[in-house]
Amino acid sequence: MLRRRTPLAALAVAGLTLLTPAAAHAEAYTPGSAGLGDPYFPHAGNGGYDVDHYDLNLRFNPKTDVLKATATIAATATKNLSRFNLDFSGLNVRKVEVDGKKAKFRRKGQELTITAAHGLAEGGKFTVKIEYDGKPKPVNDPELGVTGWIHTKDGATALGEPDGARTWFPVNDNPKDKATFAYTVSVPVGLTVLANGEPRNVGIVRVRNGWSSVKWEMREPMAPYLAMVAIGKFKVSQGVAAGVPNITAYDPVLAKTSKHLHKTTAKATEWGAKYFGPYPFSSTGGIADKVDVGYALETQGRPVYDGDVTDDLLIVHEIAHQWFGNSVGPQTWKDIWLNEGFATYAEWLYEETHNGPTAQQTFAKLYKNKGAFWNLKTGNPGRNGMFDWEAVYQRGAMTLQALRQKIGDDTFFELLPAWAEKHRHSTATTRNFIDLAEELSGQDLDPLFNAWLYKAAKPKL
Numbered sequence: 001m002l003r004r005r006t007p008l009a010a011l012a013v014a015g016l017t018l019l020t021p022a023a024a025h026a027e028a029y030t031p032g033s034a035g036l037g038d039p040y041f042p043h044a045g046n047g048g049y050d051v052d053h054y055d056l057n058l059r060f061n062p063k064t065d066v067l068k069a070t071a072t073i074a075a076t077a078t079k080n081l082s083r084f085n086l087d088f089s090g091l092n093v094r095k096v097e098v099d100g101k102k103a104k105f106r107r108k109g110q111e112l113t114i115t116a117a118h119g120l121a122e123g124g125k126f127t128v129k130i131e132y133d134g135k136p137k138p139v140n141d142p143e144l145g146v147t148g149w150i151h152t153k154d155g156a157t158a159l160g161e162p163d164g165a166r167t168w169f170p171v172n173d174n175p176k177d178k179a180t181f182a183y184t185v186s187v188p189v190g191l192t193v194l195a196n197g198e199p200r201n202v203g204i205v206r207v208r209n210g211w212s213s214v215k216w217e218m219r220e221p222m223a224p225y226l227a228m229v230a231i232g233k234f235k236v237s238q239g240v241a242a243g244v245p246n247i248t249a250y251d252p253v254l255a256k257t258s259k260h261l262h263k264t265t266a267k268a269t270e271w272g273a274k275y276f277g278p279y280p281f282s283s284t285g286g287i288a289d290k291v292d293v294g295y296a297l298e299t300q301g302r303p304v305y306d307g308d309v310t311d312d313l314l315i316v317h318e319i320a321h322q323w324f325g326n327s328v329g330p331q332t333w334k335d336i337w338l339n340e341g342f343a344t345y346a347e348w349l350y351e352e353t354h355n356g357p358t359a360q361q362t363f364a365k366l367y368k369n370k371g372a373f374w375n376l377k378t379g380n381p382g383r384n385g386m387f388d389w390e391a392v393y394q395r396g397a398m399t400l401q402a403l404r405q406k407i408g409d410d411t412f413f414e415l416l417p418a419w420a421e422k423h424r425h426s427t428a429t430t431r432n433f434i435d436l437a438e439e440l441s442g443q444d445l446d447p448l449f450n451a452w453l454y455k456a457a458k459p460k461l
């Protein structure tokens with residue numbers, strides 16, 4: 001993300017667990033937890049299963065604001081489950097089925113709790129199908145801004161970081177649980193739909209009774225907060241960059257964006273592949289829309305920009321996230337600097353390689369900061385400080401430049417693609433990064449990372 005400038009998960013109450021006859025002899029079937037213990041979002045995500053695939057069938061009418069949808073979620077039980085939760089807010093749940101059989105459900109806060117007709121055995125695959133409808137409402141967090149299903153003048157755009165996905169589909173909303181996605185989106189004829197990934201049948205739009213329907217697919221694993229659908233009036237451009245399709249779109253009212261978005265996205269994708277290794281997804285792109293949220297978001301494979309995009313560095317930032325944040329995701333939100341520090345550093349490096357100031361010059365300028373700037377913890381900025389410009393973005397990028405100075409250019413430019421490669425399509429922690437940097441450099445780097453990430457003081461050079 002880039003702006004223009006609780007208590008632990010409630011433990012499941014041990015109640016009566018009804019065992020199926022077969023299960024009575026095996027290990028007990030117990031409820032999946034209502035959270036995954038993320039330090040900042042303890043209720044986000046749920047325990048006891050892993051999602052493999054989300055198939056979202058969405059029908060949206062901007063005139064009435066009504067979304068009518070069916071989510072079909074394929075998952076694997078990671079323990080014997082008597083029931084399990086999904087994150088889901090607002091909207092009306094009409095029907096829930098597990099493996100084709102009607103299931104019981106109840107709702108409390110952001111938790112949708114589902115009890116299947118039978119217990120779900122550890123290691124077994126299951127499919128949950130949820131029919132729902134209503135007028136989606138975005139999350140309006142006083143500290144983190146507006147996310148979720150956001151109504152626009154001509155449609156809607158869904159943006160999920162960090163916990164807005166639950167406003168438009170039932171989800172295991174934790175960055176640890178990546179899955180593939182397919183969308184079938186129906187909208188009134190005349191509107192265009194974009195999403196993550198690629199259209200399944202390029203150019204094929206089914207039209208029926210004034211509604212058109214298109215399919216999009218994200219075939220690489222994706223954290224739910226990166227799921228995106230954009231509905232509205234768009235001008236779409238298609239090309240190729242770094243060997244993959246480049247699909248960009250802009251709302252025609254954003255005239256200044258015009259060809260700039262398409263060209264710069266291609267340029268940034270190719271530049272990134274040079275420094276960070278192979279581009280991790282099967283397409284690239286970008287969408288400029290009037291969303292009025294005041295930030296751009298690196299939605300997987302196709303970032304969304306709010307308003308006219310004329311700033312190359314903003315595009316470089318969001319494209320750099322495709323490697324750092326999207327493909328290599330944070331295991332918990334505490335490690336958000338692995339996303340934002342790296343994407344900000346990519347901006348510095350882009351400037352350095354395009355006749356701008358060197359990353360060291362940018363670093364030196366910031367290092368002159370006095371006072372409150374140093375009273376920050378990059379490696380644990382707190383829930384409300386996740387997107388703190390100075391702590392997470394600037395000091396995060398400075399951490400990487402301090403590392404580059406310490407281990408030298410050769411090792412540093414080996415480390416960036418090695419990091420992207422080692423945790424490709426997965427998640428990682430700050431510890432994993434320190435370990436890899438130490439392995440490649442042969443140096444003890446704990447003192448450097450401790451000073452830059454975990455101490456609220458100005459690190460010595």
Ligand SMILES: [Zn+2]
Pocket residue numbers: 001002298317321339340343
């Ligand atoms: Zn960002």
